[in-house]
Amino acid sequence: SDHQLVYPSCPKEMVWANHFPKFFPAAVDGATVEAGTYSKKVEVEVADIGCGFGGLIVSLAPKLPDTLMLGMEIRTQVTEYVDERIKALRTQHKAEGMYQNISVLRANTMKFLPNIFEKHQVSFAPFGISKVLTVYKLNKIFICFPDPHFKSRKHKARIVSPTLGAEYAYILRPSGIVYTITDVEDLYKWMAKHFDDHPLFERLTEGELEGDICVDVMKVDTEEGKKVERNNGRKFVACWRRTEDPEW
């Protein structure tokens, strides 16, 4: 059960400094950031929904060193394992400063995603901050080998649905990408139908996916991807781009 899960009431309450201390030094020192001192505001750009043991974010960390990435996992012990894994990697690679850009959060991603991530809206520099404020909004969502919930009466527990499609569109910035992979053909068709039917997502072509390192990482470095490989299973990949909001 996720009853003990504590959520922020809104994204502004998320204390990202606890997750990425090296990227939020002022907050760590307890110092107040003076108006006008920001030249860049860093935000989480990648979310791994149901990250399991963290293979995807661990593999992506050195490949996208300036991108903050958050794994989200509902199981307590698995989340703790990933947390320890990241801490150990940070210690091991302290000299190079690696793995500071990944973290994990225990969360039920079927609830409260908008409590954690801001809407993709354009952000303006708050009053008093004179320098350019660059805000990077959520740019990639990964849904790797989600639980298939085979029986029809269990389909409502699937992590892709019309309602959740709307939430993914809400938190993802236009031109951001949802990456999915599964070894279950029926689930692949289910996810494809829901994203294809959604007015704010358009499917990426094979050509567009060629050379995207994220696709290889999903196939090769996720724990489930490795398991499927060992069993000579098939892997179905499908990705969608978040389109611009329609003009009113």
Ligand code: SAM
């Ligand atoms: N993505 C990982 C991979 O590819 O190796 C793990 C895949 S595993 C089959 C699915 C994971 O999703 C499990 O670790 C499960 O606990 C997690 N999960 C299921 N429902 C979830 C939810 N509502 N919120 C967060 N995580 C969830």
